[in-house]
Amino acid sequence: MSLQIDTFELPPIGTNAFLVRRSGSTGAVVVDAPLNAFATVERILVREGLRLEALLLTHGHWDHILDAHRFNAFGTTVYGNEGDRALFETPELMRSFSIPALEMNPVTIDRWLEDGDELKLLGTRVEVRAVPGHAPGSLLFYFPNEGVAFSGDAIFRGSIGRYDLPLGDFPTLERSIRERIYTLPEETVLYPGHGPATTVGEEMRSNPFVRAIG
Numbered sequence: 001m002s003l004q005i006d007t008f009e010l011p012p013i014g015t016n017a018f019l020v021r022r023s024g025s026t027g028a029v030v031v032d033a034p035l036n037a038f039a040t041v042e043r044i045l046v047r048e049g050l051r052l053e054a055l056l057l058t059h060g061h062w063d064h065i066l067d068a069h070r071f072n073a074f075g076t077t078v079y080g081n082e083g084d085r086a087l088f089e090t091p092e093l094m095r096s097f098s099i100p101a102l103e104m105n106p107v108t109i110d111r112w113l114e115d116g117d118e119l120k121l122l123g124t125r126v127e128v129r130a131v132p133g134h135a136p137g138s139l140l141f142y143f144p145n146e147g148v149a150f151s152g153d154a155i156f157r158g159s160i161g162r163y164d165l166p167l168g169d170f171p172t173l174e175r176s177i178r179e180r181i182y183t184l185p186e187e188t189v190l191y192p193g194h195g196p197a198t199t200v201g202e203e204m205r206s207n208p209f210v211r212a213i214g
Contacts, residue, residue, distance in 0.1 A: 003122070003146045005191065006044070010034035012099055015063040016193055018150060019044060020122065027122045030071070031056045031141065031150045032193060034063055038070035052076050053121050058152025058193060059135040060084030061165075062094045062104055069105040079119075080109040081130065084137025097165055113139060115180075129180045133173020134161030140180060148189045149200075155181055155190065157198035160209045177210045 006019040015034035019041055021027060028050040030041055045052060055071045057080040058064060065088065071078060080088055087093060091104035098104070113119075115130035127142040131154040138161075142149040153161035155177055163170040181190070186201030204212040 003143065003148060005148065007191070007197075008037065008040050010036050010040065012102070013063050014194060016191070016195075017041070018191055021050060022122045022124070025122065026051050027053050029054050029056060029121050030076075031191070032058055032064045032152070033066065033068040033071060035066040037067040038074070042074075054079060054119075056126075056141050056150070057088075057107075057109075057139075058141070058150060059138040060087030060091075060107075061135055061153065062087075062091055062098045062102070064152070064193060065091065065107050066102075066104065068107040072108050077110045078108065079111050079113050080107075081114070081137035081139050082109075082112045083130075083132060084135055085109070085112075087135070087137070131173075131176040131180050133163055133169055133171075133176045134165075136167050138176070142184060142188070147185065147187060148191065149181075149184060150191045151181065151193070153193040155203060155207070155210075156192045156195050157203075158207060159195075160207070161193075174210050178212065182210075182212050 004021050008017045017037040018031040020029045055076045055078045088107040113128045117128040119126040124145050129140040131138045131140045134153045140151045163173050184200045188200045190198050
């Protein structure tokens with residue numbers, strides 16, 4: 001059975017949330033929680049009788065976690081990386097690079113993930129890869145049997161995540177991309193935190209910031 005992936009570009013700055021499920025199954029997983037993500041997903045869960053297994057957070061930046069506390073209240077198991085613990089627990093730390101007066105609530109991480117961890121979700125394997133550089137706790141979630149990965153803000157179609165934010169670092173990000181993303185099979189479809197999907201091979205050939213082929 002293949003994965004069905006619904007992409008929702010949500011406010012306030014067009015951040016992607018993903019609803020992931022398997023054809024013929026009632027399980028579902030959400031990747032990232034921008035503003036309005038919970039209400040958007042809940043409507044589908046109720047309409048289609050789906051059971052939410054997990055919320056996977058690619059990193060702790062404010063635009064990816066604004067609705068995460070609503071998933072906490074719903075009883076969803078929330079996963080993240082401890083490198084961003086301060087951002088999850090004290091999002092007010094991000095006031096200097098967020099939108100003024102925006103309400104930001106702390107997030108409870110139920111399970112801290114590390115590079116090399118493996119999850120079993122939707123009846124399939126999920127490999128966890130640490131991809132710091134944009135944020136210390138940036139993670140990539142790779143579904144090897146389905147050939148898809150959720151890369152957060154580490155890499156985009158034709159671009160890469162910002163490294164000028166607090167705790168960002170370009171050499172670290174470049175190393176993450178070369179060693180943890182470009183080592184995936186070239187046909188792997190990447191679903192980034194902003195913008196359209198791409199593939200590992202396409203970025204290796206044409207990404208102007210970190211090119212590996214040609």
